[in-house]
Amino acid sequence: MPLHRDYRILDGPPPLADYLRLRVESSLSPKSGAQGAGALTGSWTFRHVIDTLENVVGMGRVVGDGAWYFLIADIATLPAHQGRGTGGAILDALLAHIAEHAPPGAYVTLTADPPGRRLYEQRGFVDIAPGRTGMHLVMPSPGVQ
Template identity: 85%
Template sequence: MPLHRDYRLLDGPPPLADYLRLRLDSGLSPKNEAQGAGALTGSWTFRHVVDTAGDVVGMGRVIGDGAWYFLIADMATLPGHQGRGIGGAVLDALLAHIAEHAPSGAYVTLTADPPGRRLYEQRGFVDVAPGRTGMHLVTAAPGSR
């Protein structure tokens, strides 16, 4: 589904305050300014969507080494703007960038929340289980032990 005319897909990250707000308002875990700044500067590629007022309403990024491993992250659309093709447009743009700039055979991965599963499956993503297990590790902040 193409992006509705009331929205514009932009290359690059949103401003830091918008990134932090969009994460929080779309239901992703909150991050502090240092974490957000690292996400904006440490991404391999980033896309965000603005509405006609110029407000950031959606985003997504790729973390990667530029050679073979790429992680889709921070896919978020504000609840009031969901169902309008924003997430699909962001994901399609990110995948097109990988296809254009990464070598053939690149490994593209993500962790999907249940509401996003259909979007990813429509683009060919498959569950890695039971052949593999997804895991994560949350580390303690320095000085918190």
């Protein structure tokens, strides 16, 4: 589905306050200002979507080394703006950027919540199990046992 005419996708990150708000309002885990600032400056590429009033309503980013490893992260669209091609347009723009700038054989990964699974499968992503295992580790706060 193409992006609805009431929206524009922009290269680059949204403002920090919008990044933090989008995470919470689209049911991603909340992050601190410092975490958000790191996400905005530490991403390999970023896209966000604005509506006709220039409100930020969607976003997505790629974390990576720019050579062979790329992680799709923070694909988020405000609930009132879902179903209009926003998430797909963001993902397509990020994948196009990877295709344009990465060498052949680049490895693109993501972790998806169940509602997003169809969006990713439509673009060729496949489940890595049982051949591989997806894992994560949340680092404890300093001084916490």
